[in-house]
Amino acid sequence: MAAAEQGVDAARKEEEEEEEQVVNPWEVSAGKGGIDYDKLVDQFGCQRIDDALVGRIARLTGRPPHCFLRRGLFFAHRDLNELLDLYEKGEKFYLYTGRGPSSEALHLGHLIPFMFTKYLQEAFKVPLVIQLTDDEKFLWKNLTIQESKRLARENAKDIIACGFDIERTFIFSDFSFVGGAFYENMMQVARCVTMNKAIGIFGFNLEDHIGKVSFPPVQAVPSFPSSFPHLFAGKDQLRCLIPCAVDQDPYFRMTRDVAPRIGYQKPSLIESRFFPALQGENTKMSASDANSAIYVTDSAKEIKTKVNKYAFSGGQDSIELHRKLGANLDVDVPIKYLNFFLEDDDELAHIKKEYKEGRMLTGEVKQRLIAVLSEIVARHQRARSQVTEEMVDAFMAVRPLPNMFG
Amino acid sequence: MEVGAQREATQPMLVVQEETPPVVGVRAKDTEHETEAAAVELVVTQSEVLAPEGRMDYDKLVDLFGCQRIDAALVHRIARLTSRPPHRFLRRGVFFAHRDFNSVLDLHEAGEKFYLFTGMEPSSEALHLSHLIPFMFTKYLQDAFKVPVVIQLCDDASFLRNNNLTVAECKRLARENAKDIIACGFDIQRTFIFTNISYTRGAFYENILEVAKRVTCEDSIGIIGGSQEDNIGIVGFPPVEAAPSLPSSFPHLFPRNDQPRCLIPCAIYRDPFFRMIRDVAPKIGFQKPSLIESKILPALQGEESSKMSASNPNSAIYVTDSPKQIKTMVNKYAFSGGQSSVELHRKLGANLDVDVPIKYLEFFLEDDDEFEHIKKEYKDGRMLTGEVKQRLIAAISEMVSRHQRARAQVTEEMVDAFMELRPLPNMFG
Numbered sequence: 160m161a162a163a164e165q166g167v168d169a170a171r172k173e174e175e176e177e178e179e180q181v182v183n184p185w186e187v188s189a190g191k192g193g194i195d196y197d198k199l200v201d202q203f204g205c206q207r208i209d210d211a212l213v214g215r216i217a218r219l220t221g222r223p224p225h226c227f228l229r230r231g232l233f234f235a236h237r238d239l240n241e242l243l244d245l246y247e248k249g250e251k252f253y254l255y256t257g258r259g260p261s262s263e264a265l266h267l268g269h270l271i272p273f274m275f276t277k278y279l280q281e282a283f284k285v286p287l288v289i290q291l292t293d294d295e296k297f298l299w300k301n302l303t304i305q306e307s308k309r310l311a312r313e314n315a316k317d318i319i320a321c322g323f324d325i326e327r328t329f330i331f332s333d334f335s336f337v338g339g340a341f342y343e344n345m346m347q348v349a350r351c352v353t354m355n356k357a358i359g360i361f362g363f364n365l366e367d368h369i370g371k372v373s374f375p376p377v378q379a380v381p382s383f384p385s386s387f388p389h390l391f392a393g394k395d396q397l398r399c400l401i402p403c404a405v406d407q408d409p410y411f412r413m414t415r416d417v418a419p420r421i422g423y424q425k426p427s428l429i430e431s432r433f434f435p436a437l438q439g440e441n442t443k444m445s446a447s448d449a450n451s452a453i454y455v456t457d458s459a460k461e462i463k464t465k466v467n468k469y470a471f472s473g474g475q476d477s478i479e480l481h482r483k484l485g486a487n488l489d490v491d492v493p494i495k496y497l498n499f500f501l502e503d504d505d506e507l508a509h510i511k512k513e514y515k516e517g518r519m520l521t522g523e524v525k526q527r528l529i530a531v532l533s534e535i536v537a538r539h540q541r542a543r544s545q546v547t548e549e550m551v552d553a554f555m556a557v558r559p560l561p562n563m564f565g
Numbered sequence: 566m567e568v569g570a571q572r573e574a575t576q577p578m579l580v581v582q583e584e585t586p587p588v589v590g591v592r593a594k595d596t597e598h599e600t601e602a603a604a605v606e607l608v609v610t611q612s613e614v615l616a617p618e619g620r621m622d623y624d625k626l627v628d629l630f631g632c633q634r635i636d637a638a639l640v641h642r643i644a645r646l647t648s649r650p651p652h653r654f655l656r657r658g659v660f661f662a663h664r665d666f667n668s669v670l671d672l673h674e675a676g677e678k679f680y681l682f683t684g685m686e687p688s689s690e691a692l693h694l695s696h697l698i699p700f701m702f703t704k705y706l707q708d709a710f711k712v713p714v715v716i717q718l719c720d721d722a723s724f725l726r727n728n729n730l731t732v733a734e735c736k737r738l739a740r741e742n743a744k745d746i747i748a749c750g751f752d753i754q755r756t757f758i759f760t761n762i763s764y765t766r767g768a769f770y771e772n773i774l775e776v777a778k779r780v781t782c783e784d785s786i787g788i789i790g791g792s793q794e795d796n797i798g799i800v801g802f803p804p805v806e807a808a809p810s811l812p813s814s815f816p817h818l819f820p821r822n823d824q825p826r827c828l829i830p831c832a833i834y835r836d837p838f839f840r841m842i843r844d845v846a847p848k849i850g851f852q853k854p855s856l857i858e859s860k861i862l863p864a865l866q867g868e869e870s871s872k873m874s875a876s877n878p879n880s881a882i883y884v885t886d887s888p889k890q891i892k893t894m895v896n897k898y899a900f901s902g903g904q905s906s907v908e909l910h911r912k913l914g915a916n917l918d919v920d921v922p923i924k925y926l927e928f929f930l931e932d933d934d935e936f937e938h939i940k941k942e943y944k945d946g947r948m949l950t951g952e953v954k955q956r957l958i959a960a961i962s963e964m965v966s967r968h969q970r971a972r973a974q975v976t977e978e979m980v981d982a983f984m985e986l987r988p989l990p991n992m993f994g
Contacts, residue, residue, distance in 0.1 A: 339763075350796050354794070354797060355794060365793075370774055370777035370778045372797050
């Protein structure tokens with residue numbers, strides 16, 4: 160297992176030799192044809208989530224598995240089966256996810272891990288910690304500390320709007336929370352990672368500033384329950400499950416390597432693919448290109464315009480050709496989006512069949528997508544408008560959560 | 566040659582280009598500096614000071630580093646401004662170099678405030694004499710200028726450097742060392758002692774990152790004299806030691822609209838650390854800290870060997886030593902510049918340049934006249950090594966006993982009191 164988890168050094172060499180895909184927390188770029196997820200899973204050394212595992216989750220939680228699981232958006236894992244074994248025996252775990260608050264403009268791709276984590280929280284009835292890495296954004300971006308902190312609070316409102324249970328959820332920003340036991344764990348992790356190792360895992364170089372090289376332990380330690388003495392005092396061996404996008408894997412590969420050396424449990428991971436930009440599969444959505452994504456602040460009109468104008472179509476150039484040949488579903492972005500956001504399996508299957516065989520046109524597919532997205536975004540905006548500063552304070556208050564496993 | 570290779574003892578190099586850029590590279594990257602580097606013989610890193618010729622050449626070091634000498638005029642100015650005799654360490658040239666110390670004096674003369682920052686890395690329970698030097702001097706500066714002191718205990722660095730220590734152990738060592746520091750006589754109304762592991766959060770953490778964003782890995786590795794095999798905690802450490810020189814690191818002490826300048830008393834080998842923050846501070850809106858720097862107390866065996874190191878017990882006198890232990894250590898290990906026989910000694914006299922007891926008396930014998938007398942008599946061969954050592958033993962024993970008595974009176978409550986996060990309303994009184 161350890162050898163496979165070291166896979167990134169081999170991956171890096173391979174990348175350099177063949178100029179293929181690059182996947183790390185700060186860069187995601189694909190070769191021709193988009194991200195090769197099979198290759199990625201091999202390189203990283205994680206596992207695929209298969210139907211059996213999805214079925215198991217449904218059984219254990221007594222409810223249908225989330226759309227993102229059914230449709231393979233969350234597609235890879237590390238030690239998820241082990242975690243479920245323990246859960247089956249009555250042993251609890253907690254969830255940990257997070258966000259780097261680099262801008263106020265969240266897009267749908269940002270919401271995905273939170274939507275999924277909310278489902279996990281409800282399905283498994285477990286507590287959740289959410290980390291806002293405002294320090295990371297300060298270190299990597301041209302932001303002041305004050306601005307980073309402000310963005311963290313603003314992003315917290317969108318996160319809260321996803322519907323987390325306040326009795327079971329602790330949101331924190333690094334600038335506010337780093338210290339004490341959390342900082343002690345950061346030291347423990349830092350001592351176990353050499354510069355050379357960090358360079359190998361994250362692609363740092365000697366010209367990078369030391370803030371970057373010192374940061375990875377900050378994202379590692381929320382995996383350890385002793386980082387949160389107000390929540391998990393006396394539960395040093397409590398397990399952790401981390402839902403995240405697959406580009407975050409390097410942080411947790413490092414964490415899993417270090418954990419046993421400092422007497423902690425390795426966290427388990429459940430990882431998602433990248434949500435394609437409107438223009439196609441080749442990169443993930445970028446907050447710096449407004450037209451690459453649907454933002455949670457977009458109006459219905461803006462959604463309609465963006466989908467119609469920018470969503471890459473796998474349909475044919477003319478109606479005649481399209482009726483004859485049908486659509487290429489592999490590259491069609493509206494279909495990919497529907498795959499993630501259209502709840503109804505039957506309706507999705509119907510649309511795919513009709514579209515592939517040329518009976519449904521691009522315009523009709525896009526229209527259905529616009530309706531689906533508009534509903535999601537509108538619902539989010541309503542929820543977001545009801546989040547007050549007091550609610551943010553409440554979620555971020557350092558307090559015990561007495562009913563967190565209830 | 567790669568960064569890591571500078572650790573090879575056979576190729577000591579110290580390359581200093583100019584005050585800015587602040588990099589103290591321990592290797593020459595450019596060929597134009599190669600020959601310059603090869604000619605430099607001193608190696609100064611954080612944990613070792615080597616002088617291949619058997620004697621620290623402080624003049625050369627000052628030139629290389631680019632700091633200033635403290636001259637007689639400056640010592641007189643200090644005495645005048647503080648209305649008291651200058652500390653022995655100033656009179657004897659133990660604190661001998663500085664950066665912008667005159668600026669601090671100018672400020673003081675104009676009624677402006679400054680604060681003192683010093684500290685140490687807890688490495689063992691028992692401190693030795695050279696640990697005490699910056700604290701003795703800082704206490705004098707506190708009393709003389711009536712200014713506050715912040716004292717940093719780098720328990721995180723102890724942890725990061727030593728795989729055998731637990732976090733709890735490092736915290737414990739820091740508290741024990743704090744007792745020795747308190748025993749030096751700091752004024753609780755003007756002194757804040759903190760340990761990094763407890764204090765790193767909030768404003769302090771923010772300043773650490775502000776500094777870290779402006780120092781490259783390469784520079785940091787150069788400053789600490791490390792390599793890419795060092796852990797990321799150690800490579801990331803210099804900003805932690807730099808941050809206390811930024812007054813906004815202490816919001817409970819210094820209100821936002823009143824950010825005093827910082828003066829750092831330290832040993833000369835810390836210069837590269839603080840040159841870094843002097844370069845960074847203006848970029849984030851702060852005044853450069855000033856430095857006042859000391860020579861290094863030689864090991865008993867002489868300047869040729871490494872400086873007093875807690876890991877080499879023969880070379881140091883500990884603050885826990887009994888008079889008997891002090892007597893044994895000095896008699897047995899203190900390197901003598903005297904001649905090998907009494908006859909030869911009466912004829913030729915002692916070589917004061919290499920005599921360790923004389924160097925120790927320079928540091929620790931208060932009376933200038935007596936010190937001059939001993940030097941003259943010893944150099945002219947009228948005083949013998951044994952007599953000089955006897956005088957030294959008496960001087961050190963007295964100092965160490967006094968320290969032990971003071972230390973015995975430091976309670977856990979006093980440590981808590983010095984470490985408490987509290988404003989110091991009378992700190993400039």
